[in-house]
Amino acid sequence: MSAQTTTSLAGSSSLAGKSILILATNGFEQSELDIPHTKLKEAGATVHVASPESGEITGWDQKDWGKAVKVDRTLDEVSADAYDAIVLPGGQMNPDTLRGNPQALSLIKTFFQQGKVVAAVCHAPWLLIDTGIAKGRRLTSYKTIRQDMINAGAQWEDSTVVADKGVVTSRNPDDLPAFVAKIIEEVNEGRHERRAA
Template identity: 85%
Template sequence: MASLNGKSILILATHGFEQSELEVPLAKLKEAGATVHVASPESGEIKGWDKKDWGKAVKVDKSLDETRADAYDAIVLPGGQMNPDTLRGNDKAIALIKDFFAQGKVVAAVCHAPWLLVDSGIAKGRRLTSYKTIKQDLVNAGAQWEDSEVVTDKGVVTSRNPGDLPAFVAKIIEEVNEGRHDRRAA
């Protein structure tokens, strides 16, 4: 696994995140040497959703209010149905995602989290994947949806579901090591 020594990554989530979609990237990105913080509109802890019921709580390292894109190399957006649906209604969360994108930093979303790419305006014109039930939402937003394990488009990394997490994390590491991404229109 490539090293992320000296890199900082933010995971943005709230209650109802899919347990593995936060915990696996958190563990694997730390294992690669990155400093990883969990940010949320809530303080203290946020509770995950584990397949069919509430899962474990995860410690929140930073509030959304004290989080800035310029302090990180990438943002990771876990899925689950509740988590991205709640965050897409939060103007500060959407502004933070837009800021990462505007700075050419890696924006990574798995499962239902590409909903946040729709609401932040990032989906339009991009190659993306997602959980199959939000395919039409992405297409309606102007994305080119692909049924692939992981899709990368100039530093925007998307993945379908928890089964794809190893490839998703590997692609995040690769993209962070590439550095900033030029996203000007052709």
Template identity: 75%
Template sequence: MSALNGKAILILATNGFEQSELELPQTRLKEAGADVHVASLEPGEIKGWDNKNWGRAVNVDKTLDEVDVASYDALVLPGGQMNPDALRGDENALALIKAFFDQGKVVAAVCHAPWLLIDTGIAKARKVTSYKTIKQDLINAGAQWEDAAVVTDNGVITSRMPDDLPAFIAKIIEELQEGKHSRRAA
């Protein structure tokens, strides 16, 4: 039996996501047995950012208004600069992220995606890591920033960069096997 049989994972992204930060978790989590969907602001396709150019398009399975948080066990937030910056300006995207957190589900953010944990209030008083350029943003939001490949704080998983994706994905699998998390207030 696969590690994640019966688990459903939502990846929330929009144009400008870091290509590897969406595609590698999507592939590996599917290989582990999870049902993985991509949600975005608009239907159709979203385009990744790969190194210094636009990357490949990824099909959107659901728009935000079609997502039922109760149907999922985890939320994965890819980085890239453009993707989380666009999502943090959308109240529905922030509400969706907060709903996953409030229901004790795994919330995993890599690279620049911890910006979304700031705007949802999730970062406050929580141990996190991120890409180095948003370290101060997280500290200013009350987070306890650590220079580590992956940091987990009660079901909230953060990671620095694409090089850390194998450890990030392994931690998502581990946290999903543990189940729901009761969360402490900030």
């Protein structure tokens, strides 16, 4: 493989100069925040964790509380204008709490309306219901919320990862490598033309 080809391949997965926001609160599934946070930074992106809370938030690690994660920005301090994508970790508690927060829903919807990448894993597609994004869109989710997605008008698929014009969804922590790879691909495609929610 030539040096030029190697550079080209590396460049295709690079997020240098891109900024990604991860939105979460207490009870996020640990791996679903930690892995995208690490891998997106490794790809060259600036990654910030935002939350309604300041200081730290604590994850849920399979069957018990996990470790704390530093909050870089509170919801009051972030704007979709400063980022290229928003990533929504799952876990049951995290998206269920955030869907009751109008400011969080407004932020997610603004990313969508600006044609930026909106990525949700596991139970986080619940947030795509409450923002109106799920309706008419191809997506996947954790199997137990499949019917919620269908009831909201989504075209649900039992797939590892689904991308529909910059809306990226994935089923569970086992699918995180494919989820992150698809986020990188979609961010590098730039803004996505789509009907506003």
